[in-house]
Amino acid sequence: MSHSHNKNEILSHELPATPLDPKTQAERDAKIQVAMIGLCGCWGCTLSFLDMDERLLGLLDKVAITRSSFTDVKRIPHRCTIGFVEGGVANSENIETLEEFRENCDIMISVGACAVWGGTPAMRNVVPLEECLIEAYVDSPTAVEGAKKVIPFHEDLPIITTKVKPLHEVVKIDYFIPGCPPDGDAIIKVLDDFVNGRGFDLPSEMNRYD
Numbered sequence: 001m002s003h004s005h006n007k008n009e010i011l012s013h014e015l016p017a018t019p020l021d022p023k024t025q026a027e028r029d030a031k032i033q034v035a036m037i038g039l040c041g042c043w044g045c046t047l048s049f050l051d052m053d054e055r056l057l058g059l060l061d062k063v064a065i066t067r068s069s070f071t072d073v074k075r076i077p078h079r080c081t082i083g084f085v086e087g088g089v090a091n092s093e094n095i096e097t098l099e100e101f102r103e104n105c106d107i108m109i110s111v112g113a114c115a116v117w118g119g120t121p122a123m124r125n126v127v128p129l130e131e132c133l134i135e136a137y138v139d140s141p142t143a144v145e146g147a148k149k150v151i152p153f154h155e156d157l158p159i160i161t162t163k164v165k166p167l168h169e170v171v172k173i174d175y176f177i178p179g180c181p182p183d184g185d186a187i188i189k190v191l192d193d194f195v196n197g198r199g200f201d202l203p204s205e206m207n208r209y210d
């Protein structure tokens with residue numbers, strides 16, 4: 001197989017999304033739209049979303065999952081009823097993504113320690129950003145000997161925030177699911193309650209980590 005394709009050739013060979021037939025699409029659009037996005041986290045909370053496993057099947061007559069680890073949807077196609085967010089805010093792209101999601105989301109839920117209070121990435125908050133970057137790119141023990149040591153900069157790269165922030169310091173958050181990561185049991189409980197009109201109620205036994 002030839003590896004000589006340039007980027008444009010590869011893109012032009014990508015398969016277009018297969019449209020659903022109008023009836024199936026209408027049925028899907030009528031359901032409660034659920035999405036999950038990831039910001040500055042480790043994707044562990046996203047794995048907990050996957051850990052809902054077959055329990056999600058029982059909700060699929062009422063729920064349509066759009067952008068999430070279950071699908072390959074890159075953009076949320078229309079307004080979302082329930083939005084889960086993993087990870088905190090650590091750069092300008094995180095802020096942009098979060099604000100756009102908030103505008104298009106009725107109920108927004110912070111999932112996991114990084115989203116709720118900054119989590120592990122927020123450990124850098126006790127050190128000035130410049131020192132963090134020098135440690136990572138200049139003084140790093142894994143820096144290649146003799147190589148030019150520079151802190152990456154390009155106008156297309158997201159700007160790193162001076163502090164890692166929890167989501168609620170950037171946008172309004174309606175509910176919080178703590179844990180690192182929260183159990184899939186907690187996520188399915190919250191989703192099942194909302195879908196069946198019971199509201200948010202996470203019992204303390206699902207919030208214990210001792």
Ligand code: SF4
Binds near residue numbers: 086111182
């Ligand atoms: S809360 Fe824990 S599991 Fe979730 S993204 Fe942060 S570090 Fe990963």
